[in-house]
Amino acid sequence: MACDDPVELVPGVWQIRQELSEEVPLYLHLVVDPEGSALVDGGLPSSLGWIERLMAAAGVRDRDLRFLLNTHGHHDHIGAFAELRSRTSAVVVADPAAVRWIEDLEVNLREFALHRPDIIADSPELRAELAPTFGRPCPVDVTITDGGTVRLGGPVVLEALRLPGHVEGELGWLERSSRTLLLGDIVTGTSWSFFHGHLLPTQLRGSLHRLRALTLNEDVRLVCLAHYASRTAAEFLELLTEVERYLDQVTDTVEGALDATPRSLAEVWRHTCAQLGRVEEFRGLAMVQAHLREAVAAGRARCVGPDLYVALRSDGQVRLQR
Numbered sequence: 001m002a003c004d005d006p007v008e009l010v011p012g013v014w015q016i017r018q019e020l021s022e023e024v025p026l027y028l029h030l031v032v033d034p035e036g037s038a039l040v041d042g043g044l045p046s047s048l049g050w051i052e053r054l055m056a057a058a059g060v061r062d063r064d065l066r067f068l069l070n071t072h073g074h075h076d077h078i079g080a081f082a083e084l085r086s087r088t089s090a091v092v093v094a095d096p097a098a099v100r101w102i103e104d105l106e107v108n109l110r111e112f113a114l115h116r117p118d119i120i121a122d123s124p125e126l127r128a129e130l131a132p133t134f135g136r137p138c139p140v141d142v143t144i145t146d147g148g149t150v151r152l153g154g155p156v157v158l159e160a161l162r163l164p165g166h167v168e169g170e171l172g173w174l175e176r177s178s179r180t181l182l183l184g185d186i187v188t189g190t191s192w193s194f195f196h197g198h199l200l201p202t203q204l205r206g207s208l209h210r211l212r213a214l215t216l217n218e219d220v221r222l223v224c225l226a227h228y229a230s231r232t233a234a235e236f237l238e239l240l241t242e243v244e245r246y247l248d249q250v251t252d253t254v255e256g257a258l259d260a261t262p263r264s265l266a267e268v269w270r271h272t273c274a275q276l277g278r279v280e281e282f283r284g285l286a287m288v289q290a291h292l293r294e295a296v297a298a299g300r301a302r303c304v305g306p307d308l309y310v311a312l313r314s315d316g317q318v319r320l321q322r
Ligand SMILES: [Zn+2]
Pocket: 074, 076, 077, 184, 185, 226, 227
């Protein structure tokens, strides 16, 4: 069996893998109920063929597809939504904070990749690189918040979990009948050549903590993730520990760049990329900015000018040496 063939992980939960690059896989998931089915995330525009194969393998016809459940508004999670929504009667369900990015792709591109044009230029080259990964905008039909449920008509009920951290508006989905957890990018990639990125470090820690508790308390049997192979609860708990360690490493590296001499955001970003061996890229820039904001909020750093930061000692004084 080729690695990108559709597979039924547990009865009713189907998966297909698409390679986004040599180092980044994308897993797409279809939850099947006798009365209707739900696709979790819409991949990239190029994912449509994979989704069609997934539906065919699971015996899901266009008219059986009832929901397009989004985890978050990044381009690799929404790309085929517009096409699928127009050819089926499926309803697009998303977190309220994801709606702008799904419905307005220029806003999405600007806030995702072009957020600091003074540091990473809004160049024709960058736009040309990203353009094929952005599909058509898609209306969101229903927004859902933490604890909301989506019923497929039979035994399958998907419960929404609000999991901020990677972005503000991210949902996970807990399918209770098979005790399966379906996640987007809240468990971020830790070993790619670029930073996968996260915009809310404190909330990311909280969401990882919540996922650990939920896995144990709800007797989760299977965890499906967008950029990692699916795994058992025990394997998932190990992965959570790995991501928490990575988060500590990023925090230490960003804050380790600071002392009494004001350092600019760009300097700290370049230092962090060099220290941790990552390509300088827009996702990492947003992540470093978020960590600096967190350090200021926690009293470990002070902003002393536009984009200029110094370290603070625990007594609030500027740290003179490390
Ligand atoms: Zn992703």
